[in-house]
Amino acid sequence: MSDLLRQLPIELQQPGAGSLADPDVTGVAYDSRRVAPGDLFVAWRGERHDGHAFADDAVRRGAVVALANKECLVC
Numbered sequence: 001m002s003d004l005l006r007q008l009p010i011e012l013q014q015p016g017a018g019s020l021a022d023p024d025v026t027g028v029a030y031d032s033r034r035v036a037p038g039d040l041f042v043a044w045r046g047e048r049h050d051g052h053a054f055a056d057d058a059v060r061r062g063a064v065v066a067l068a069n070k071e072c073l074v075c
Contacts, residue, residue, distance in 0.1 A: 023064035037062030044069065 026038035032054035035041055041058035043051035043066055055066050 025065060029058070029063070032058040032061065032063075035061040035063050037064075039063050040065045040067060042067045 029035045029039045030042040035058045041063035
């Protein structure tokens with residue numbers, strides 16, 4: 001995961017940790033209601049909802065990584 005993320009033209013943030021972790025990602029979800037343990041949650045702004053508002057729910061459901069384009073509390 002860290003090798004993949006380092007190739008993206010983004011600033012990486014991992015609150016509470018000194019280095020980027022390498023969790024085992026088993027799936028990808030952009031709807032927090034469909035997150036399964038081990039998923040990467042993609043928090044994006046849609047036409048009706050902003051996925052950043054659901055990042056905490058995604059983590060509670062087992063997301064191990066959240067990909068966001070703005071700061072959120074659990075991302």
